[in-house]
Amino acid sequence: MKGHRFILVGSMLLVCALAAGSAFAQAKARSEDEIGLRQETTLYDETKAMPAHGEYGKAEAGKSKPLGRAFENSPPLIPHDLTGMLPVVETNNACLNCHMPEHAGAMGATPLPKSHFFDIDTGKDLKGQLDGKRYPCMQCHVPQVNIPEAIKNTFKADFRSKKSRTSSNLLDTLNEGVKAE
Ligand code: HEC
């Protein structure tokens, strides 16, 4: 009885394998040179491969329009021109001049959120002092360039509130679902 069942399963697998094999055979085979998204050069030639270039937004800080969040509590994209603000170095971080909470109001800039004054690793409130890991802003916040997508992005974010589309509250929600209320 058991032996029969093995033979039956075995022959079913064989049928499936043959069917799958013929389906693969029908699809057009691609050579290694044709793989990838690049149109002009093969993956084996880096000499002519150039990253796509586009224009960054030119609106200066104070005149740009925030871009909305990619998903809830994602680092917001930089909507304004960065001319003269970079690089961020140990002795100079122009971003802080406008985004530190004490300056933000007067500059019309979004103040740094609570999470940037908190050491998430140790759970320590740094009492208004910027966490060192937040100093290099450009590690997480980036400006946008207007270029066509290589692959259309179909990701759709779910926002739990209207407010979360345009502002952050990570520190208040970080332990949601982890810590018992
Ligand atoms: C001269 C003041 C100024 C400087 C310097 C500045 N910003 Fe801004 N930033 C603003 C203002 C004002 C806004 C709000 C949009 C507007 O009015 O242009 C803004 C918006 C933003 C936003 C979007 C916030 C949101 O809620 O969507 C991010 C992110 C940001 N800036 C990051 C930076 C980073 C990173 C630097 C340093 C490289 C920087 N900014 C330097 C004034 C400034």
Ligand code: HEC
């Ligand atoms: C390690 C990544 C990281 C670094 C570095 C970082 N940020 Fe953020 N930032 C985030 C994330 C993630 C959020 C959104 C979630 C949150 O923290 O509330 C955010 C939120 C913000 C917001 C929106 C605040 C609001 O209330 O909506 C501003 C403005 C901002 N950051 C500016 C800066 C500036 C300026 C610097 C540099 C001094 C910086 N950030 C450094 C990750 C980072």
